[in-house]
Amino acid sequence: MQWLQDKNNKSDVIVGIEPTGHYWFDLGAYLEDEGILLVMVNPYAVKQTKELDDNSQSKNDNKDPKVIAKLVIEGRYSTPYTPGGVYADLRIMAANRKRLNRELIQFKNRFARWFAIYFPEYTEVFGDYEAQSSILQKSCGVGKYPCGITLESEK
Secondary structure, eight states: OHHHHHHTTOSOOEEEEOOOTTTTHHHHHHHHHHTOEEEEOOHHHHHHHHHHHHSOOOOOTTTHHHHHHHHHHTTOOBOOOOOOTHHHHHHHHHHHHHHHHHHHHHHHHHHHHHHHHHOTTHHHHHSSTTSHHHHHHHHHTTTOSGGGOOOGGGO
16 A cells, blocks of 8 residues: 555555445454544445446446545545454344344244144143243143153153
8 A cells, every 4th residue: 555655646545445244344343453444335325326427327346436436535434343352242243142032032933833733722721821820830840741742761
């Protein structure tokens, strides 16, 4: 980068990217450490500008850098916010909490489906598999296995 700056007599550099998933994180950290400004252009804006420029919907990676550079020159970009320290930890924990809640809902739905398929009478007796009476019944071992099912290890 410094070589390009010196060659073209430029004092500042702006690196513009079209972000794709998480792939830009390492580049962003590197550029931040080097003191180089990283900006992002909206992928939708890149697509629309590309179509306007050549009146074609064709996807061509050779055109992307030119379109991204044009959008950066025009100032149609945003700077990424990358928190540090406790704020970075908080962002990670919030994302993990969201993911875990989504997985918990999936598991609950899966259990509800299994109960509806294999033990349809269960909800008539207990109302809900998470109900207090249902949990008590499971923990006391009363009616350990419905329908007279016994495990091979218990025979």
